[in-house]
Amino acid sequence: MTRTIGLDVDGEAVRIEIDVRTTLLDALRERLGHTAPKKGCDHGQCGSCTVILDGRRHLTCLSLAVAHDGATVTTSRGLAALDEAPDAGPPADTAEPSSPSLPGADPADLPLHRVQQAFLDHDGLQCGYCTPGQVCSAVGALAELAAGQPSHVTDDLSGRPELSDAEIRERMSGNLCRCGAYAGIVAAVRQAAGS
Amino acid sequence: MSEPTGPTLLDPVQMGRPVGRLDGRRKVLGVAPYAVEHEAEGAAQAAMVASTVPRGRVRSIDATAARALPGVLAVLDHTNAPRVADGEDREFAPLQDDTVWFRRQPVALVVAESSEVAREAAALVAVEYDEEPAEVGLRPDSPRLYTPEKLSDGSESDTSAGDVEAALAAATHVVDETYATPYEHNNPMEPHATIATWHGEDAGLGDGPVLTLVDSTQGVHAVRSSLAPVLGIEPERLEVVAPYVGGGFGSKGAPHVNVVLAALAAKALAPRPVRLTVTRQQMFALVGYRTATIQHFRLGADADGRLTAISHDVLEQSAAIKEFVEQTGSPTRSMYAAPNRRTTHRVARLDVAIPFWMRAPGEMPGMFAHEVAMDELAHRCGLDPIELRVRNEPDVDPETGHPFGRRRLLECLRRGAERFGWEEGPRAPLSRREGDWLVGTGVASSTYPANAMPGNEATVTFEHGCYAVGIGAADIGTGSWTSLTQVTADALGVGLEQIRLGIGDTRYPSASVAGGSSGLSSWGIAITAAARAFREQHGDRPSEGASATAGMPDNPDLQEYALNSYGAHFAKVRVHADTGQIRVPRMLGVFSVGRAVNPTTLRSQFLGGMVMGLSAALFEESVRDPRFGHVVTQDLASYHVAANADVADLDAIWLDDDVETHLNPMGSRGAGEIGIVGSPAAIVNAVFDATGVRVRDLPVTADKLLAGLLPQRERDHVLGDASA
């Protein structure tokens, strides 16, 4: 069985005909060529496929695409559009040298969300495979913190949670990083939260 | 020509700077293409069918229903799959005959227009088996145990010096314990995955690639050299591409059966490209894992804590289909001084999936046993565990008698003790309690050999005012894109902006794999040689197109010195007195690995290794059900790796003025594995300090502590329960 659905992906409206069994992740990666969301486990156990879906961070591997007809999807590639407070830029000494010759799309024209810049500033990545999911998740986590939503480590449920490393760690625990870049990820989220 | 000497060191200008990852911006945006994300016009999707018996023969395969499914392009099995040219390595000879060597071995492959159809069709392939008796459990009394010819590091299975038994009998203090480590799976976040395109012999007017593999691998040339003979292709005509690799930790250090399957499918469907991604569940059977070990460790010491005997007897397993022997006892041979020493390895080749490299193969499980045994000895001697190590520091490599290049283990321990706030003196377990939490600290040493692999070559070409440098190296997250650019800049004496590095593609010269903490070292040697040849031939003002290629110069120092990295791990743990839950609020690693070529990526390597060490200490265990023969904890919900919340205050530092003068022109030694070596022992030692419960089998989990944490009346109850 196939269906035609419409999606807004990183600001671009698309319509595709899909098998109703197609997950949102496979629709993005295999049908639309949006490979920023990654397939790490395909069963909701790693977080690599995280995007911002209709305003919230969301796993795309456990979602049938057909159930999200009309949804707005923001991947790490288009994440900068969600940034209310873009960063001024990296400190000079750690500035990334120009690297247009590397394989893959030249990213020079693609703006970064301040969370992404913070990941670069704190080396919050190694192999980079979980990273698109991490940065989307971090944007979601900061929004949830700003909205005063508690987490498992919030001791006082009646108040607003404070920004602490423990809060960041808990809120980022749905995104596994096998390279173990957690220290850098926490530092990056802390920096992004502060700006 | 003068006598060859050790390497001439480069002047560090770019090296030593914390240059940000050159591939970082692409990675945070998600536009760095990993294997199957490369464009491949009209690519088909493949899905594997796995055996459901551990040993036997395929009696029949009925693919009628699968073939009838619209969109199915082919169903390959042993009756119709393209033949391999060389099937001697049975891992690389899938679908060639009806033999089943282990449960989850691929017995058929479906290729279809879409992944949905491929997966559906794979489920429709009906396979019948003639099952045979299988041996799938590692047991000390296994009839399959044998003495392997060599360990996977090329060293002897058994070594012996002096009289261990006599020394143990005469020792004042003895540790005689058995330690166990579980099966563990690498689980890089990017699954093993390949796009294969079979162009055929006539491609490119006779000399273009016959086959292109866009693969997730730690070494494009390793894939080429392993699989070209298997597929009957001239090596030069097997093209392998891997610009970005989503982790590997050893599992991608060689191709596995999935890559051959992708190639065979592509041959069957030529010229149509085929994508094959190993599912997370399939990764628990097809791409290697760390063998479980059972290690009998004995230490004898005199009244002062000076070791008189070190004995390390290892039991481990390999696979019937292919041998791989973990070098678990190797590090024991050169870690501490003792006149009487022995190591042995006995291996059982079982009807199971093939074990392979996983971050610090051998060193990680072996040093876990050694460093916990040292902690036990410190307790028995009434010594500070650091002091025990000080008293047993060797002057020369105990195994070879060679001088150490630069062994700074004690400096690492002392520097770490100072920074960590280590309380000197004998440890007194169960002495610190914060509310409901028992608190303890632990220490362990770390070591990893400094390796430079042979077979590296690099080329330097002057193009458009820049230096294009090519070598078929890999960046699996280690930072090679960046650190090699720094090395190249210093080798040529120019700025980073003048370097155009090319790696991750067999169009560049031969390179060894990103593994064994040897990548930067091995590749940097060739790059420096090529840069020096370039300057020698073309001077400082080269003309457009000037080029030079060079391999690795002889390095006689490698035969004359024992070259190792060293480190010290410190851990603080908290154990909840009621539930046994364990938290690790602090970890510190202090390392001596030679020059920090890029302090940023170096630190990340250390931290990443330590996180994986924490993960191994507390969580990781692949449970193989002996009734079925496969791992039943085969996903990331039941095989736990450390999550963000498990990691708290984590720090890694390294010694100043640390330049390795014997290995390579950079003065570095490699850093990929040392973070995972010893860190599990530091945590287990800290758990003992906190609770007085000595856990000798990884992982240490709450349930293993509970019996020991409870009052005696409850302890009896639990133990009685377990044995009932």
Place this chain on the structure above:
Amino acid sequence: MTPFTYTRAHDPASAVAAVAGRPDAVFLAGGSNLVDHLKLGVATPGEVVDVTGLALTGIEDGSDGGLRIGAGVRNSDPAADARVRERYPVLARALLAGASPQIRHQASTAGNLLQRTRCVYFQDTTTPCNKREPGSGCSAIGGYERYAAILGASPACVATHPSDLAVALRVLDASVVVLGPDGERRLPFGELHRLPGDDPSRDTTLAHGELVTAVELPAPPPGARSTYVKVRDRASYAFALVSVAALLVPSDAGDPRDAAQVRLAFGGVAHVPWRATRAEEALTGVRLTDEAIDAAVELELEAATTSEGTAYKRAMLRGTVRAALRELSTGERTLR
């Protein structure tokens, strides 16, 4: 994944009719469990009826001072809701201890309660499992039992229910609103799940086609404190080894360890969220010392059967109940 047809329901009655009329039809809400099972081949429906378009997404005040949570409300919403945080901390805590933030945004209230066991054999279609394939046998018995049940299990099945939310609802005396082909009914939450007996394929007492539309919470007892303590291997993003939902009403006397009422429910120990009524009775009117708590839990566990793989759960459960009740009596949360 086997082929299925997909329909999007626009009102609860037609959703119920669609599923009730076809034996191989299933409801799809958040999808975090069903889509997983579709991929694994554990679920092979012929029709998937999407109920996310139904208006079941409200959290409303009940007339009795309670709260009504729509079946389609995503798990993150009650966890963040001020009323839930103030009146039902055990519910907020249980939700926040479950899964990951992303999954909590996706998973629905009803889907959470109806999620199926994470027993590794249930999820592996190449091994026998009576829950997945009745009559094929139970692989967990004598196999990987770390997460297996110790209470109420049967020779046919030792699976545990994985939901944290369900354990919390057990101590809140919640009820479930169910719409079936014959209309709406309410059942006490304790009657939703069932023990495996000789038919582990059925997790609940719901008939095929019945749709959970809401969960209703009565007002908590005056002065009640409640919490949820979950013990797991990882500090986050892991299923419970054991968990405890606890509700305590302090007595009027001075010592906070003297409780007028104690309610306890256990997770990770049974095919259902387990209300520990015998332990509750034993702790009523008793000072909550460690010894008294241990004795009460032991009383509850008299009926327990453990194996080598699950023996640890006795001691862990005792310790977890101690930690939970200590938190409620002292007001200090030490385990997180």
